[in-house]
Amino acid sequence: MQRMGMVIGIKPEMIAEYKRLHAAVWPDVLAQIAQSNIRNYSIFLREPENLLFGYWEYHGTDFAADMARMAADPVTRDWWTHTDPCQSPLVSRAEGEQWAMMQEVFHVD
Template identity: 70%
Template sequence: MQRMAMVIGIKPEHIPEYKRLHADTWPEILRGITDCNIRNYSIYLKEPENLLFGYWEYHGADFDADAAKMAADPKTQEWWDICMPMQEPLDTRKEGEWWAMMEEVFHHD
């Protein structure tokens, strides 16, 4: 199992809609997350900075392949088409990232 985390900004005027969407996430999206070996997935909001923090545990053997599988799914693309305009990627993210991946510097079970 691999723990993974990411961060992105959110436009303040979209926060209520983003919360509403995620309170009633489409079943196809939830199924896709599970099918791509992602478990214990959470998104947190930090206001007033308007940052979203995502955390999940990856239980597969090839994250890049599972991420590509998720990205190729038409329903996931539809979901992203709704959510992505609400988000503000960090200027410091790496090439090719939308959400900026984070390094784990401490963990305690």
């Protein structure tokens, strides 16, 4: 299992919409997340900085392939047409990233 964290900005005027969307995530999107070997997925909001922090645990063996399969899923792609306009990707993110991945520097159970 690999713990993964990521961050992205959120447009202040879109916070209510983003919360509304995530209060009722589409079942097919949730199924795709599970099929992509992602467990224990949470998104946190930090105001007034307007940052979203995402955390999940990856239980697969080929992260790139699982993420490619997720990105190819038509329902997930449709979901992203609703969520992406709410977000403000960080300038410092890696090429091809929407959310900027983070390095784990500490963990304790």
